[in-house]
Structure formats: structure tokens, C-alpha cells
Amino acid sequence: MALxxxxxxxxxxxxLWRGLSPxxxxxxxxxxxxxxxxxxxxxxxxxxxxxxxxxxxxxMVDRADPINxxxxxxxxxxxxxxxxxQARNLxxxxxxxxxxxxxxxxxxxxxxxxxxxxxxxxxxxxxxxTRAEExxxxxxxxxxxxxxxxxxxxxxxxxxxxxxxxxxxxxxxxVHTISPKWTTSTGWDVIVGDVRTMCRGLAxxxxxxxxxxxxQDVADVLLANADFKALLNRDSGIIIASPIxxxxxxxxxxxxxxxxxxxxxxxxxxxxxxxYKNANGVWxxxxxxxGVMVTAPGCGHLMYAHIVHMDEDGNIQTIxxxxxxxxxxxxxxxxxxxxxxxRPLAAPKNxxxxxxxxxxxx
Numbered sequence: 001m002a003l004x005x006x007x008x009x010x011x012x013x014x015x016l017w018r019g020l021s022p023x024x025x026x027x028x029x030x031x032x033x034x035x036x037x038x039x040x041x042x043x044x045x046x047x048x049x050x051x052x053x054x055x056x057x058x059x060m061v062d063r064a065d066p067i068n069x070x071x072x073x074x075x076x077x078x079x080x081x082x083x084x085x086q087a088r089n090l091x092x093x094x095x096x097x098x099x100x101x102x103x104x105x106x107x108x109x110x111x112x113x114x115x116x117x118x119x120x121x122x123x124x125x126x127x128x129x130t131r132a133e134e135x136x137x138x139x140x141x142x143x144x145x146x147x148x149x150x151x152x153x154x155x156x157x158x159x160x161x162x163x164x165x166x167x168x169x170x171x172x173x174x175v176h177t178i179s180p181k182w183t184t185s186t187g188w189d190v191i192v193g194d195v196r197t198m199c200r201g202l203a204x205x206x207x208x209x210x211x212x213x214x215x216q217d218v219a220d221v222l223l224a225n226a227d228f229k230a231l232l233n234r235d236s237g238i239i240i241a242s243p244i245x246x247x248x249x250x251x252x253x254x255x256x257x258x259x260x261x262x263x264x265x266x267x268x269x270x271x272x273x274x275x276y277k278n279a280n281g282v283w284x285x286x287x288x289x290x291g292v293m294v295t296a297p298g299c300g301h302l303m304y305a306h307i308v309h310m311d312e313d314g315n316i317q318t319i320x321x322x323x324x325x326x327x328x329x330x331x332x333x334x335x336x337x338x339x340x341x342x343r344p345l346a347a348p349k350n351x352x353x354x355x356x357x358x359x360x361x362x
Contacts, residue, residue, distance in 0.1 A: 188227035
């Protein structure tokens with residue numbers, strides 16, 4: 001018996017999307033994983049974060065009453081995540097024409113061509129969505145929040161959506177200034193001092209600090225330093241056997257220089273030259289070439305709000321998930337418009353679980 005499947009049904013397309021292999025994303029994967037509780041059946045998501053703790057229990061007289069430990073600072077906010085939405089048209093002419101890679105004399109039906117085109121369009125849109133999420137995660141770490149343009153159409157900016165995860169009146173603990181800037185002649189003790197200060201900023205708040213993420217210009221400066229290269233050469237055998245090397249090889253433009261001791265803080269030195277093409281067609285770094293950041297894996301999470309969907313019968317429903325595909329049919333113009341939508345929000349799990357220094361090198 002034949003099995004009739006509507007390839008343009010929202011739920012079928014959602015299943016098809018889950019089988020795609022999108023581009024890899026360093027910041028999203030390593031620092032902003034999505035857990036079971038991060039996909040909300042609501043229009044807003046809850047952002048909860050608290051202070052780290054690095055206090056010590058007091059020594060007490062045996063018969064004295066215990067000293068109460070105060071609760072850590074804690075905040076909870078609800079945010080309406082930004083919306084990512086893009087579409088791809090499927091016309092009657094597209095179904096009649098030979099597809100890319102299809103045999104010149106092909107017996108493919110229009111339905112088969114439609115299935116192939118839908119799969120290809122979903123894959124293309126997914127790659128673009130994934131890059132947008134990677135940028136959202138990177139910007140959240142760089143700015144301790146983010147600011148994005150919400151477009152009305154391809155050329156018109158509607159709003160600028162801004163979120164910050166710190167109190168502007170108390171200052172941004174996620175920012176550090178390196179002065180003077182590092183050069184190829186900067187002493188190793190000076191570089192160690194700057195990195196150690198960044199690590200202490202996290203350690204004193206009880207937050208992990210395992211990664212030193214650097215841009216390509218910073219990598220060039222460090223590799224010109226004889227003391228740094230000596231440390232890399234000494235531990236080269238350990239580096240090759242490290243599991244993180246295998247993990248990072250999947251990310252284009254990302255590599256591990258080594259595990260280096262910065263005055264008592266052992267850090268994975270990770271070079272990030274990952275790029276995307278911006279709206280003007282210019283190749284741009286997710287992480288600035290002159291930037292330096294100290295942080296740790298899993299310091300944040302990527303959450304998703306639901307999508308409001310109307311089916312072809314006019315019934316309104318809400319669908320939860322990272323992506324929701326939809327279809328709009330214009331019978332008069334014989335056009336099917338495949339739409340993919342998502343509502344992500346990148347947020348930290350603690351107050352400022354990263355310390356970033358911009359323009360670290362001259």
C-alpha cells in the first residue's frame with residue numbers, strides 16, 4: 001500500500017530539519033549548550049543567574065551558635081527572545097526545470113523535485129540560522145549582552161533589540177582593559193600579569209576559568225614571544241593527546257595552541273578565526289582579531305521561545321522547538337514560500353562568567 005506523506009506539512013518539515021547537518025559553531029556548542037529545560041512553551045523565556053561563591057567557613061568556639069551564610073545574589077528576568085525568520089520561494093517553474101546535479105534526461109516527477117528542493121532549501125536556511133545564533137552567542141560574551149537590528153524588510157531596520165546582563169550603575173565585570181597593549185617586544189611577565197588579573201576576576205567570584213580565547217592578531221604576538229613558544233614546545237606531547245584537540249578540529253578557523261600556565265592558572269589557549277559574511281557581503285570575524293577572553297565551557301545556555309503558527313485551515317497553535325518551518329501558498333501566482341522561524345536567546349548562567357579585553361594588541 002502506498003504511503004502518502006505531505007512533504008510540505010509543518011510537522012514533516014520539522015522532522016526533516018532535525019535530520020540536517022548544519023555548519024559547526026564554536027561559541028554556541030562550547031559555551032551555550034541548549035538543555036531540556038531551555039525550550040519554552042511560552043512567548044518569553046526566564047533568564048536566571050546568580051553570584052559565584054568563593055567564601056570560607058569560619059572557625060568557631062565549640063559551644064557557639066553557627067553563623068548564618070547569606071544567600072548568593074540572585075536575579076531572574078523574563079525576556080522576549082529575538083526572532084529569526086527567513087523564506088525561500090518554490091515556483092511552478094522550479095518544479096519543471098532540471099535540478100542541480102540531476103541527470104539531463106530525468107524521470108523525476110514534480111513531487112519528487114519538490115521534496116528535493118524543500119530539503120535543500122531547509123538545509124540552506126538552517127546554515128544561515130546557525131550562523132546567526134553563533135553571532136548572538138559570541139556577541140553576548142563580548143558585550144555581556146547583545147544588540148541586534150530587528151528588520152522590517154530586507155532594507156529597513158525596525159527596532160534595535162538590546163539586552164545586557166549587568167547593572168550599568170555598578171559597572172561591567174565582564175570587561176578588562178589591557179594597557180599598555182601587547183606587542184612582539186612585550187615581556188612574558190607582563191602578558192602573564194594581564195591574563196592572571198583576568199583569571200582572578202573570575203576566581204574571586206567562584207567561577208571557572210579554563211579557556212583563553214584569542215583572536216588571530218593576538219596569536220601572532222604570542223607566537224613571537226620566545227617564553228610562550230618554549231612553554232608550547234615543552235608540552236607539545238600532552239597537547240596532541242588532549243581530548244580538546246579532537247573537539248576543536250571540527251570547527252573551521254578554531255584551533256588549540258596549547259595548555260599554558262599563566263602564573264598559576266592553566267588555560268587552554270584557543271585561537272578563533274571563525275568568520276561569517278555580513279549583510280554587506282564582507283567577511284567578518286565572530287571574535288575580534290585583537291581580542292582576549294577568559295571563560296569556561298558551559299558558562300551560558302541558548303534558550304528558545306515558542307512560535308505561533310497558523311495552519312492551512314486557519315487554526316492558530318503554538319509550536320515549541322529550536323526551529324519551526326512553515327509554508328505559505330499563493331495559488332494565484334503559483335508560488336509556495338517555505339518559511340523557517342526561530343526565537344533564540346543567549347544568556348549566562350552566572351553573573352559575568354567571562355572577562356573580555358578588546359584591542360589587547362597594537
